[in-house]
Amino acid sequence: MQDYTLKKSLGQHFLKDEKILEKIMQALSQTSFTRLLEVGPGGGALTKHLLQLQGIEFKAVELDEEKVVYLEKTYPDIQGKLIHQSILETAPPFEAPFTVIGNFPYNISSQILFKVLDWKELVPSVFGMFQKEVAQRIASKEGSKDYGILSVLIQAHYEVTYLFDVPASAFNPPPKVISGVIELKRRETTEAVASDKKFKLLVKTAFNQRRKMLRNAVKGLFDPEYLKDEIFNKRAEQLSVADFARLTFKMQ
Template sequence: MKLVKPKKFLGQHFLKDLQVAQDIADTVDACPDLPILEVGPGMGVLTQFLIPKGRQLKVVELDFESVVYLRENFAQLGDNIIEKDFLRMDLAELFDGKPFVLTGNYPYNISSQIFFKMLDYKDLIPCCTGMIQKEVAERIAASPGNKTYGILSILIQAWYKVEYLFTVHEHVFNPPPKVKSAVIRMTRNETTDLGCNEKLFKQIVKTTFNQRRKTLRNSISTILDKSHPLSADAIFNKRPEQLSVEDFIDLTNRVEQALAEARANTNQ
């Protein structure tokens, strides 16, 4: 069986180093007993180390050529080789609504979208591991005050504990990417409810970080008018990267109350 040629439009960079593949596969051991979903298995370099773990394993692959290769070389997976676009899947159908571990050597061009989808199914995904672009991994794991701290940091850290595990260099891939890679693990924290309006929380986080050089008073003005008394509070002199997840939750509650009061005054 001839090897699969990496496709640039799919963001494919096939891992060649078997020790790195083993190390990535072993990251799922932090969440034992749960079934595993691997995204973008390609030619199965990671799959071969997940199979011996003896857990139910499904792999989802969009590339037809890779699917053919997997079916010929990993026949034991049978119907668990799924030829679909992960971003369009209903993940609740995969393991009969049961929780599972998400892992993979993720396509770099859609890694952020993969993690936003993970958040949509956070109650089904107590653990997510895998390899992504180093820059994205650093953003996800960043702390307040760090220049890489942003939307992904806040939205993921609100629900998951993030561990930056190790860096992977370019030469272990075919073709070598122009950037370094990193392996991370995200494990659900104890939060079951943010304690605020989650939709408004996301809106405030995205609105402020999309204008991250501005103070909150200016960046949030499309949500809360600068003339509102609340915007005189000292927190509005800060920039978004200075706020923790808890700060954003508190800010969301205060903004929601201010908006409700403004609507009530308008209706009087």
């Protein structure tokens, strides 16, 4: 009998399907790492497997005090390894590179990825579970209707692989959506950009009016003369990460 409550406000849906947990652990075992951060361990379904990994430093970040108490009582090995705060406000938990894993709370999953981007120098790989449509968005390539801000900003630094679907029945309580697990591996070489700030601004501005031709969507960012270039005849979703990166050098 579980002695904790599930909090809707924190987007809590806990994994209970051991087959899915095995698949996640199998995917994780293909990567070498010595430090691991779990985001949102919740009831500890995945945590209990992660705590058994030999020869690694493990930490977990959990906002919900009730879950912290439950985890420390149920898994004594986790003592001293829990960071009791929001992942969005956490400083990097290790000074050397670490892998991130988690069944991310759906209501902040995109923000968690932006946090990973802030830490990109320290995070070579991520294994995350998301709502399926978010996972597809992160993994989609140019030309797809799912391709957007998240796809470009993540893929500028990481190769994304969509690993597998997770049915609603694998959770307690079952969410109303299918989930998906994806893997991010940091790219060995990245496209040169004028600055991260310009890159973000360009991508967000372009996709905020994604139905418009690029020329109209981003006209405030470029010299009118340069806007005659034929690349501006395209829509945002037709541009590759490399296209966006190149354009940052022409911004005003």
